[in-house]
Amino acid sequence: MTTGVRLIPLQLRYEQKAFWRNPAAAFFSFAFPIVLFVLFASIFSSTRESAVSGVRGIVYYTPAILAYGVMSACFTNLAVTATFRRDQGLLKRVRGTPLTPVGYLGGLVANAVVVSLILGALIVAFGSAVYGAGAPHHWLGLVVSVLVGAASFCALGLAFTALIPNADAGPAIVNLVFFVLVVISGGFFPIASSSVLSQVASVFPLRHFIDACFASFAPHRSGSFPWGDVGIMAAWGAAGMLAAARWFRWEPRRA
């Protein structure tokens, strides 16, 4: 166990090297959220009153796309990458070395968290520089939300690999779950909080992640920061960790 934790920084360094050399991974983690951000912001930035939130469009989209990007970099990316490596036999090979599961998966998770932090900073900077969205009002809440959200979505992504039969099916299955969740959670446009969709979404962590990020940008709507949303994300993350510990597989499934 301890050797594993000690090796996480080393694993992170090599995961980062490999990440930046893989254009597809870098594109979907950084460029894609930014492109979406620009699209939505162009459509809605001048809308003074968005239907539900009562704020300028850009103030809505900064936290929404931030949450979208973090979930994409952690949940989607990790589930697809881990399944791919499982089917390639890379994970099985690693299990034959003294590196522990904690060391290997810790490196993967640390990489996704680093990517999330860079992405978060990029979106906040981009929103305020280009669209004048303004800096967050509650920095602590935002940073804690992003860290807890990233870690939770990583755990859920690793757990989710157990449901993916093979690497070819990975992106399709993961993206279906991801985009349905993004839409019903209000990641692309506001969903009326009284609607059934919204009720369903509030069971899942993304909705709470978006709410927490939103609150850190617009604290005037509700007096104090909604730490309860962060707690629900953490609970999902803990459940994901338990599920991953129980069901994560290191070997390709045999037909």
Added chain:
Amino acid sequence: MTGAAAIEVRDLEMRYGPVEAVRGVDLRVEAGEVFALLGPNGAGKTTTVEILEGYRHRSSGEVTVLGVDPQRGGAALRARVGIVLQECAVDPYLTVRESLTQRAAYYRAPRRVGEVVELVGLGPQADNRVKRLSGGQQRRLDLALALVGDPELLFLDEPTTGFDPGARRAAWEVVSGLAGLGMTVVLTTHYMDEAQALAGRVAVMVDGRIVAEGPPGALSAETVAYRISFRIPAEPSIALPPIDGLEVRAGEAVVRTDRPTEALHRLTGWAIDAGTELQALSVGRPSLEDVYLALTSKPEGEQP
């Protein structure tokens, strides 16, 4: 007798539901020896080796690898063992040197990366990204990754499957070199020549059981008789001689016999009487391939 064994297996069984993949295997591999597990696909070779490597939990039997039960050996045992699996698994975006440097950090006393690169002959490619390497070069990197921890025991699961002849020779040289360094090597293969070229001892596995075991030379001497062959005369009028164990295949007559002197005497007598020549006559000890074919081609319905 328990001192220097790298691997000891007693009455190993492995069941997957109703399927019995391994049915009572006994094995002993001495430290420093090169041991080959030979057999057709589905014989249970890989299952056996994966139990030794710690990937699978056996159904029953006793197993020790370097003195430890591989099911309980954990990271401490894995640090002493190198594993090359059937499928090549290397990260495509790192260079050869980076892959090895990363892996070396998992071990307390690794080999020098430069030394391992030279050992597998990847010197000129050391700073190339893995995805730019050829398939054979990737396999060599895979082997290098297994060697960088300086293991006492190396498992090679079908190390040259899919190689062209030149690459196979090169891989054999590397493996022979490792044996020279005192490393214990266990390899599975379905190539007879590979077992013959590399292994000091061979076990033939069929249907989850070991059906023959010994040094390649001794194995062929014991199991199958001498092999006498000649080309069948072109004249259709000449009937073949009545000799036990004579088979005809592809224009060639083959006699397998335990008493080559008598068989030859009868053959040559028959040829003189018939006024024909024994074209392309050859008398030989059976190759490991003959042994293997004899052991693995069972009559239908014999297995339960």
